[in-house]
Amino acid sequence: MPSREPNSSRIVLTTAPNASIAAQIIYGLELRGINATLCDAPPRERDSYQILLSDGDEVIARSAIEVIWDAMLETMPRAVDRFSNCLFCGYNTQGLAPPVTCPECGHNLDSIESRRAASEGRIPR
Numbered sequence: 018m019p020s021r022e023p024n025s026s027r028i029v030l031t032t033a034p035n036a037s038i039a040a041q042i043i044y045g046l047e048l049r050g051i052n053a054t055l056c057d058a059p060p061r062e063r064d065s066y067q068i069l070l071s072d073g074d075e076v077i078a079r080s081a082i083e084v085i086w087d088a089m090l091e092t093m094p095r096a097v098d099r100f101s102n103c104l105f106c107g108y109n110t111q112g113l114a115p116p117v118t119c120p121e122c123g124h125n126l127d128s129i130e131s132r133r134a135a136s137e138g139r140i141p142r
């Protein structure tokens with residue numbers, strides 16, 4: 018059996034805006050048997066932290082990340098305002114079934130990225 022090389026690869030699984038969210042993600046990964054490490058994000062990154070895969074299967078780790086973000090974002094609704102208008106372009110999405118992709122601007126309003134952007138006030142209007 019070939020010996021594994023020391024893990025020098027730095028696979029960024031996700032980024033996190035603060036230490037509390039980063040800790041929740043790392044804990045969630047640990048529960049699934051995936052070891053991850055936290056490090057500072059490069060200066061120009063949007064988020065402050067990067068979560069790197071240190072040991073485990075990348076595909077499993079990535080699907081775990083989806084589940085973990087989903088759980089954390091459960092309370093964060095899709096990227097629409099209280100009138101169901103798309104937060105990216107203002108198009109009214111009332112009556113569209115989830116997952117909603119805005120017919121006007123093409124943003125998936127239920128995606129983790131869109132919900133994060135909405136919850137963090139990062140959507141330019």
Ligand SMILES: [Zn+2]
Nearest residue numbers: 103106119122
């Ligand atoms: Zn839109």
